[in-house]
Amino acid sequence: MGETLAQLGENELLHRLARFAPAGQLDDDTAQVHTNEGELLINTDVMVEGIHFSEDTTTPKDVGWRCVTANLSDLAASGVDQILGITVGLVVPPETPWDWVEKVYLGIEAALKQFGGTLLGGDCSRGDQRLLAITALGTLGPVRLHRSQAQPGDSLVVSGPHGLSRLGLALLRSDPLIEAALLPDKLKQKAIEAHQHPQPCLKALHALQTCKPAELPWRAGGTDSSDGLLAAVQGLCRSSGCRAILDPTGLPKDPDWPLGQHWDSWCLNGGEDFELILSLPPKWATAWLQVLPSSQIIGVMEQGPPRVEWAHGKGEVSNFSSFKHFQ
Numbered sequence: 592m593g594e595t596l597a598q599l600g601e602n603e604l605l606h607r608l609a610r611f612a613p614a615g616q617l618d619d620d621t622a623q624v625h626t627n628e629g630e631l632l633i634n635t636d637v638m639v640e641g642i643h644f645s646e647d648t649t650t651p652k653d654v655g656w657r658c659v660t661a662n663l664s665d666l667a668a669s670g671v672d673q674i675l676g677i678t679v680g681l682v683v684p685p686e687t688p689w690d691w692v693e694k695v696y697l698g699i700e701a702a703l704k705q706f707g708g709t710l711l712g713g714d715c716s717r718g719d720q721r722l723l724a725i726t727a728l729g730t731l732g733p734v735r736l737h738r739s740q741a742q743p744g745d746s747l748v749v750s751g752p753h754g755l756s757r758l759g760l761a762l763l764r765s766d767p768l769i770e771a772a773l774l775p776d777k778l779k780q781k782a783i784e785a786h787q788h789p790q791p792c793l794k795a796l797h798a799l800q801t802c803k804p805a806e807l808p809w810r811a812g813g814t815d816s817s818d819g820l821l822a823a824v825q826g827l828c829r830s831s832g833c834r835a836i837l838d839p840t841g842l843p844k845d846p847d848w849p850l851g852q853h854w855d856s857w858c859l860n861g862g863e864d865f866e867l868i869l870s871l872p873p874k875w876a877t878a879w880l881q882v883l884p885s886s887q888i889i890g891v892m893e894q895g896p897p898r899v900e901w902a903h904g905k906g907e908v909s910n911f912s913s914f915k916h917f918q
Contacts, residue, residue: 602829618739618830619814621669623731630731634665640721648763651691653787654723655698661817662727663706663791664865668815670796672732674706679713680724687721695723706793733800736813738830741870745812747827747835747890748876750795750867750883752845753820754854757861759786768853778847785864792867795883799869802878812870812892821859821910823868824899827892831870834895836902843887860910 596604609617616622621634638644638661644654663674679699683692696710703709708727759782761769792815803809812831816823820843824835842858843866870892871879880886890902899908 615739619669619737620665623669623735630735632666632669632671632729632731633726634662634669635724635726636662636665637722637724648760649787651694652698652701655695655700656702656788657698658695658723658725659699659702659727660706660789660791660865661863662725663702663708663793664789664815664817666727666729667792667796668736668813668867670732670734670736670813671729671793673730674703674708675728675730676708676711677703677728678711678726680726681713681715682718682720682722682724683715684719684721685717706791732796734803734809734811736811736869738812738814738826740810741812741827741831741833741892742810743833743892743894744873745870745892746873746876746888747824747837747892748869748871748879748886748888749816749820749843750792750869751864751885751887752843752848752858753816753864753866754848754858754861755782755785755845756789756863756865757786757857758782759784763787772849774849775847778845781845789863789865791865795867795886798883799867799879802875802882804874804878807872807875810872811875814868816864816866816868817862819860819862819910820864820866820868821899821908822862824890825897825910827868827870828897828899831892832897833870833892834897835890835892835899837890837899837908839901839905841887841889843889859908 605617621632624631624633638654638658644657649657659677662677666674681692699710758769762779762783763786812827814823814826827833828835842855844858848854848858876888880888900906901908
């Protein structure tokens, strides 16, 4: 038997698939299409039961909400202006109750009502496992965020804290490690809400667009942290050919976040935080911090091999506990 996807990993898989598309087309989660009416952004995301959601941790309505907001997060991380709508590919076993499907679509409807766009169509099929494939469409705003647009000298900035969704999942699963920790009720509530009811960073993107210093060009590197903070920064490094230097004392944590290596790992690798991760000229980064209190500078981009290192020569940042799509 030849190589398996588990052996290749997602990054190598995407690298090999890229030869079937125009150069640079697969560097971002969102495609850009030129039309006579302007620039269109399109992206597709798949959520599979047992991998991205389960009945133990997510209600059907929250499944629908999360499917939409995960896609809108990718559009926000590409510089969307207006959300046009989504299509939904629904695959379910025949014995699935209608009540489950209806509640999923109520969650989809609620997210679209809050963030914009309409249900444009889709497809349904039977299958052995429940999954939803969402394609979202929107128009491009003044700044096109690309992973490949980071440059040496940029500030590395995030729109908000990380690790909350991973903590929420642990709480919903009654993780023994969490039961042994003394966590404030306020932190627990925020974490569960972050996991079940995530918010795409459309307001953070709007703040970015409105605060740009007039003398600077519309150039910024960007992605979101759906697969984790560290994975997002690594993506910027790979596509831009830059090295990122992180401040170990400046990780983006909630004010009530516990201390310890395990908790730092969840901040770096937890995933599904859906925050913007941007590489900005320092003046623009400073302006964004002033208009978006939750944002934070976590490091800098430098010339060097495309990897993520700790400041002060403390070595490469490990992602041993990050999410692996094919493992």
